[in-house]
Amino acid sequence: MQLYQHILLAADFSEHGKTVSAKAKQLAEQNQARLSLIHVVDYLPITDVTYGPIIPFDVDLTEELVAIAEQRLADLGQELDVDKERQWLEVGSPKLEIVRMAEENDVDLIVLGSHGRGGLAVLLGSTADGVLHHAKCDVLAVRLKDD
Numbered sequence: 408m409q410l411y412q413h414i415l416l417a418a419d420f421s422e423h424g425k426t427v428s429a430k431a432k433q434l435a436e437q438n439q440a441r442l443s444l445i446h447v448v449d450y451l452p453i454t455d456v457t458y459g460p461i462i463p464f465d466v467d468l469t470e471e472l473v474a475i476a477e478q479r480l481a482d483l484g485q486e487l488d489v490d491k492e493r494q495w496l497e498v499g500s501p502k503l504e505i506v507r508m509a510e511e512n513d514v515d516l517i518v519l520g521s522h523g524r525g526g527l528a529v530l531l532g533s534t535a536d537g538v539l540h541h542a543k544c545d546v547l548a549v550r551l552k553d554d
């Protein structure tokens with residue numbers, strides 16, 4: 408039985424991301440579903456309350472970060488056999504962009520990790536929590552407990 412038709416893997420390229428991507432790939436195969444990938448570059452200049460922006464606002468690193476992310480996404484796409492048009496790179500708030508792209512592209516399952524690069528400081532990371540609360544489709548938060 409085909410439970411899902413379009414699965415979206417939210418990738419942050421962290422160490423334990425491999426566990427998450429392996430599950431997304433397996434679910435896509437079992438459901439004969441399309442698999443898409445998303446990574447969101449959430450760059451914001453670092454600001455100190457007293458001294459203002461530590462990285463001046465006229466130094467925009469977005470382009471550099473996007474170029475690096477593009478390459479990583481392409482590598483992941485190759486590893487998981489996902490075509491270029493289903494490798495989505497966005498700039499902004501990860502939770503908002505993941506939810507928006509899922510809605511706009513008729514995704515019926517979002518797969519992400521229970522926490523990301525920030526570690527296990529809280530039970531659910533802020534991206535996982537935000538997506539769980541706002542997505543209109545099913546969300547699978549793969550439990551990561553390696554750290």
Ligand code: AMP
Pocket residue numbers: 417418419427445446447448449501518519520521522523524525526531532533534535536
């Ligand atoms: P977090 O809630 O930030 O600890 O991350 C939880 C999960 O959300 C990660 O394991 C990833 O699957 C996903 N995620 C986090 N940040 C991003 C990002 N910038 N782009 C895409 N997915 C992300």
